[in-house]
Amino acid sequence: MELRVLRYFLAVAQTRNITYAAQQLLISQPALSKQLSDLENELGTTLFIRGHRQLTLTSAGEYLQARATEMIDLANKTTANIKVDQVISGELTIGAGESIGMQRVMNVISNITQDYPNIKIHIRSGNAMETEEQLSNGVLDFAVIMGKRPLEQYHYLQLPECDTWGAVIQNTDVLAKHAEITPHDLINRPLLLSEQAVKDQRFQNWWGNLGEKMQVLGTFTLVFNAELLVKSNGSAMITFDHLLDTSDQSNLTFRPLAPQLTEPITIIWKKNTVQSKVAQLFIDRLRATLNLND
Template identity: 70%
Template sequence: MDLRVLRYFLAVAQAKNITHAAQELLISQPALSKQLADLEAELGTKLFIRGHRQLTLTATGEYLQARATELIDLADKTTANIQTEQLISGQLAIGAGESYGMRRIMTTLSDLTQQYPDVKVRLVSGNADETEAQLAAGVLDFAVIMGDRPFEQYHHLQLPERDRWGIVMRADDPLSQHTNIQPADLKHRPLLVSEQAMKAHRFQSWWGNLGSEIPIIGTFTLTFNAQLFVKNGNAYLLTFDHLIDDTNHNGLVFRPLAPALTEPITVIWKKNTVQSRVAELFIKRLQASF
């Protein structure tokens, strides 16, 4: 496989039609069909299910689409950084979940891009496992991790802020009169919990023996989507502070857990890797903001 053929494959996967993809790529349809056939022969498998009017990716095709997208992004970012290595320019790719600490990072990025207009930013949302995997693959320059994890294999910088766990609920809920939420307050109340935190059994110690009396009705990866569920009055949301709009017109409030439960916020990047000048400058600016 070479990058040119992968770009052809991605164009066809997006267009779902060889004729349309060929027009976008400015090549002939027979030439594009041959490239796809050669790629399938090289891999020894079918990548598309050919319908009357539309192509559909096979399971293998979907896998290749995801990997090819990462490879093309990495190649484009590397090319841009090499071509402009004498300038403060190029692309910064940062992966992160939802966190209050992202405000500091966004402020640093904003200042950087205003001072150096040729700097481009790529923000990728995902949980800690997803962003760490993309960092290891070289797709990301930095990953922002919430929670305690081993970072020995990475350079890392812990932010001064910490994320605080609490409950999001409707403003007219009786629990909203509490200044904080204790485990007993959640007995028999339907709860939505972060998928990653559930997998890590993050709250077992906090709610202790009452865990069996707190019904977990679902998990989520994005707080914005989960809060829409809460607005209907069907559940309570266990999430970080500062992730919802808790002004009066929103109809939701946040109350912290008691005993308090917080998470560190850490920026990590690969060891034994030569960083671009813009990546070096970003981490220096971020550390200076402390």
């Protein structure tokens, strides 16, 4: 598959119309149609269901759209990072979940962009599974993961910060008077839990044999949307500290879990990969904030 043809495919997949895509790409409609047909023949599958006015992606087409987007992004980033001279420039792509540890990462990035304004930064949000997959595919230069995960296949730096689990509740909730939240406090309370934490069964040991009495209302991937539900129905959201505004004006408060439950924060990157100048600069500056030697 040629990158040029993948760019054609993505343009059609986005517009769902060959005529519109051809106009954007500045090529003729017959030429674009032939490129798509040749691509389908090469792959041995149908990528589009051709309707009267609009194209619809098949399951194979949806899969290719996701992978083609990653390949084009990687090609663009590689080109940008190769086109460097004495001045450091290029692109740096970091994937991460929501965590207090990102403040250190953002401070490092801020210093880099001040010193090298030609550097472009891309931040992608996602859980550990998503970011590790993107790192393996070369879409990300670095991933910031929370929690204990196998690290043997990566280079990594563990940050001194850690994420503390707790409950975000309304200020008027009776639990707001507690200094800490125990499993018994949450019995029969509507709970919102991190989707990743549920998949990892992160709270099973914490609440022990009280698990059957936990009323899980739902799961979330982004705390902001879950915050709106807490404000609306008075549920308790189990999440990390420092992710939400819990000032007096927010009408929300955070109470840590007891026994305490924390997660390490780790920056990982691929082994056996030659780093770009931008990526190496990020590693060096991050390492310097940790007072580590090479």
